[in-house]
Amino acid sequence: MSNKSLVRHTINQIISPPAAAPVAKPPVNPPQEKPTFVDRKLVCPGCGSEWIWKAEEQRFYADKGINIPKWCVSCRNSRRKYFMAHPTMDRNKK
Ligand SMILES: [Zn+2]
Numbered sequence: 001m002s003n004k005s006l007v008r009h010t011i012n013q014i015i016s017p018p019a020a021a022p023v024a025k026p027p028v029n030p031p032q033e034k035p036t037f038v039d040r041k042l043v044c045p046g047c048g049s050e051w052i053w054k055a056e057e058q059r060f061y062a063d064k065g066i067n068i069p070k071w072c073v074s075c076r077n078s079r080r081k082y083f084m085a086h087p088t089m090d091r092n093k094k
Pocket residue numbers: 044045046047048049071072073074075076
């Protein structure tokens with residue numbers, strides 16, 4: 001028995017790469033990440049005026065799951081008053 005072969009065997013074991021090294025995966029974004037909101041400029045189909053849909057209002061709408069408002073605040077208020085005065089009217093009818 002020579003000591004040389006034993007030494008070589010040990011070195012081979014040390015320098016050989018470990019089998020199936022675990023690959024570090026990049027972190028996946030959380031699926032329920034909330035989108036960031038910015039103020040948006042919308043054009044009201046009722047009066048044609050531009051109005052700013054505030055970021056915090058968008059967050060409120062997203063939390064409630066309400067559709068994006070198209071109408072400016074004053075038109076929405078007048079529509080609300082109108083539909084409250086006429087509760088039998090179909091809101092979705094154009
Ligand atoms: Zn309007």
